[in-house]
Amino acid sequence: MPQPVRTPHRQPASVCIAAALITALASSAGWAADAPIRLCVFDLLGTNGDMYNASKDYVLAMQGATGTTLTARAYTDERVAMEDFRTGQCQALLATTFRTRAFSPVTAATDAFGAALILRQGKVDMAASHQVMRLASQTFNAPGAASLVVQGKYEMAGLVDVGAVYGLVNDRRINSPEAMAGKRMLAFDHDKAQAHLIQKAGAQAVSADVTNFATKFNNGMADMAAAPAVAFRPLELHKGVGSKGAISRFPFMIMSYQLIIDRSKLPTGFAQASRRYWLDHFDDALNVVRKAEADIPAALWMDLPPDQVPRYAEYMRESRVELAEQGLYDKQGLKLLKRIRCKVEPGDADCATSSEVSWKN
Numbered sequence: 001m002p003q004p005v006r007t008p009h010r011q012p013a014s015v016c017i018a019a020a021l022i023t024a025l026a027s028s029a030g031w032a033a034d035a036p037i038r039l040c041v042f043d044l045l046g047t048n049g050d051m052y053n054a055s056k057d058y059v060l061a062m063q064g065a066t067g068t069t070l071t072a073r074a075y076t077d078e079r080v081a082m083e084d085f086r087t088g089q090c091q092a093l094l095a096t097t098f099r100t101r102a103f104s105p106v107t108a109a110t111d112a113f114g115a116a117l118i119l120r121q122g123k124v125d126m127a128a129s130h131q132v133m134r135l136a137s138q139t140f141n142a143p144g145a146a147s148l149v150v151q152g153k154y155e156m157a158g159l160v161d162v163g164a165v166y167g168l169v170n171d172r173r174i175n176s177p178e179a180m181a182g183k184r185m186l187a188f189d190h191d192k193a194q195a196h197l198i199q200k201a202g203a204q205a206v207s208a209d210v211t212n213f214a215t216k217f218n219n220g221m222a223d224m225a226a227a228p229a230v231a232f233r234p235l236e237l238h239k240g241v242g243s244k245g246a247i248s249r250f251p252f253m254i255m256s257y258q259l260i261i262d263r264s265k266l267p268t269g270f271a272q273a274s275r276r277y278w279l280d281h282f283d284d285a286l287n288v289v290r291k292a293e294a295d296i297p298a299a300l301w302m303d304l305p306p307d308q309v310p311r312y313a314e315y316m317r318e319s320r321v322e323l324a325e326q327g328l329y330d331k332q333g334l335k336l337l338k339r340i341r342c343k344v345e346p347g348d349a350d351c352a353t354s355s356e357v358s359w360k361n
Helices: 013-028 050-066 078-086 105-111 126-141 192-201 213-218 270-280 282-295 306-325 331-344
Strands: 037-042 070-075 092-096 154-169 184-188 204-208 224-228 246-248 253-262
Touching (some): 037 050, 037 078, 050 270, 050 282, 078 092, 105 126, 105 253, 126 270, 126 282, 126 331, 154 270, 184 192, 192 204, 192 306, 204 213, 306 331
Parallel strands (some): 037 092, 184 204, 184 224
Antiparallel strands (some): 092 253, 154 246
16 A cells, blocks of 8 residues: 655754754764774684673673764684774774784783783792783773873774783693794794794794684694683694693783774774773683683693793793884883883892883883
8 A cells, every 4th residue: 555655854953053063073073973883803713702792792881881883893814803994994903912013012012922921939920910911901091091002093992811822832841942942833924023932942933823823733733832721622722732732831921902993983082981991891801711721621731840930031021122122012011011010029030120111212
């Protein structure tokens, strides 16, 4: 049956003028209040992963807190997620610092080799190391932190601690820097820091990326790999470890996801509210990490010989200083991380040295 023709309802002139003014103001600010904002989320498990699921809660929270409508899209290839953000197809990116470092080098220093690790009684104190990450997140949340979190058009809008990155080996005898010499170690093509560490140890780099490193390690194409505990079961990394291998309790770093936004596409105050959200949920992410570490069979863990622990720590310190001198790590960020480490553990011998705090820039 034909439908009756309805005459359009005319808005009063004052309403039309107000709407036009709002649109003009939004355009002048570089964003539109009703424009959908796409959040690209890297998660190896796609829409089934913990990070993507966490992002869905975040999207709802930010809409309530700032009135900003975001849509989250999962990517299983981090390179593609980063490229979509870089080319403007996404206005926000939630990914590891392996990729976000290019947009926020100061805040990415949290993930530099050993930068967040606290040593106590010959072992890495993981609780204290996570406290370093928490204090870093609090620092980035401070009202005067713009110089730390803003890099040109980009701003770091959240830090998520996803746990320590442990060394996985197929032979327990690989338990010192010298024992790494000649061994095959997986290295991400895009991460020059990994390549530097491998070369420094005299190991052989085996090219990989986030989509295939687990397959290569599990198939015996490398003797060593590095991964956080949250990846161990989903990627079946026990296959690569085998019956003779282990997971070293001395991690390379504490790994974070960081959320980067294009400042021109989001309203003023969004980034601050976003950073506060992730800080408020710091322990939620940490609980996932602790559960993943507890789920790894105890027999697979390997403690380094006590005399090797300080040598590994020095090895990490030398590496991050060298990488900073090469411009791969941000010096301002490393200065900040050392101050935080020494606040958590002032008795560390490194706190009495000028290393990492004597840089002029």
